[in-house]
Amino acid sequence: MKTSNCIIILIFFLNSQLSYVFSSYHSNKNNFNRIKPTYKFTYFDARLRGEFIRFILSYSGIEFEDNRVKPEDWPALKPQTPFGQVPVLEIKRGSEVIEIAQSQAIARYLARKSGLNGMNSIETALIDMYGAQMGDLFDALGNAFNSNQTENFYKQVWPRNFQFFEDRLAKNGNGFLVGRRLSWADIYLSQFTDFLGDGREEMLKQFPLIKALDEKVRSIPGIANWIQKRPAGGF
Numbered sequence: 750m751k752t753s754n755c756i757i758i759l760i761f762f763l764n765s766q767l768s769y770v771f772s773s774y775h776s777n778k779n780n781f782n783r784i785k786p787t788y789k790f791t792y793f794d795a796r797l798r799g800e801f802i803r804f805i806l807s808y809s810g811i812e813f814e815d816n817r818v819k820p821e822d823w824p825a826l827k828p829q830t831p832f833g834q835v836p837v838l839e840i841k842r843g844s845e846v847i848e849i850a851q852s853q854a855i856a857r858y859l860a861r862k863s864g865l866n867g868m869n870s871i872e873t874a875l876i877d878m879y880g881a882q883m884g885d886l887f888d889a890l891g892n893a894f895n896s897n898q899t900e901n902f903y904k905q906v907w908p909r910n911f912q913f914f915e916d917r918l919a920k921n922g923n924g925f926l927v928g929r930r931l932s933w934a935d936i937y938l939s940q941f942t943d944f945l946g947d948g949r950e951e952m953l954k955q956f957p958l959i960k961a962l963d964e965k966v967r968s969i970p971g972i973a974n975w976i977q978k979r980p981a982g983g984f
């Protein structure tokens with residue numbers, strides 16, 4: 750057989766193989782996309798570091814299993830989580846299961862899906878900045894409880910931080926922390942006021958812009974509905 754004939758046969762063979770590979774890739778991809786994911790959110794039976802994610806899930810209209818781990822079940826579950834901690838969001842699509850730990854990584858993943866993560870990279874960076882500040886405030890809250898320093902926290906640390914957020918809301922000038930629309934940072938800030946307990950109304954009087962944002966967030970139908978059905982009280 751001549752070399753040119755060999756090349757033609759080889760090209761023909763490669764072409765048929767490639768079209769097989771691409772057609773099966775596309776059909777697998779389409780099957781994958783057709784499968785509706787299910788979501789399981791695992792946290793303790795508390796609000797703490799999990800509740801703002803429950804708010805974001807509810808805002809987004811994502812149905813989720815609200816898996817509340819009992820203290821006695823935690824030692825067995827702990828080593829099965831990515832970092833030995835909760836919250837964890839499990840996304841199941843067919844036989845594929847993805848687990849996302851770290852509350853802010855979960856928030857960002859959900860926020861990207863539902864338009865809560867900014868309109869451009871600057872907005873996203875600012876939203877991350879507020880998320881990180883809220884995370885720091887949450888750490889300070891935990892430390893205050895662990896060291897019996899809650900009075901100092903509520904009288905000093907909390908108002909100082911809320912003043913930062915109040916000033917930033919004033920600077921943005923439209924009732925949202927970033928850009929011209931709601932972001933997961935706004936939802937995080939609003940949910941955080943849960944931790945004021947009975948002192949909530951009193952404290953919010955000092956921060957009218959945060960109060961207005963909080964009322965706006967809590968009246969969004971998905972979130973309002975969640976607040977109605979979530980376990981009452983608790984921290």
Ligand SMILES: N[C@@H](CCC(=O)N[C@@H](CS)C(=O)NCC(=O)O)C(=O)O
Pocket residue numbers: 797798827833834835836850851852853
């Ligand atoms: N940076 C992590 C912190 C997670 C964290 O501290 N989780 C705590 C509950 S709020 C936990 O799992 N504690 C149990 C343990 O460490 O065994 C996040 O934001 O998700």
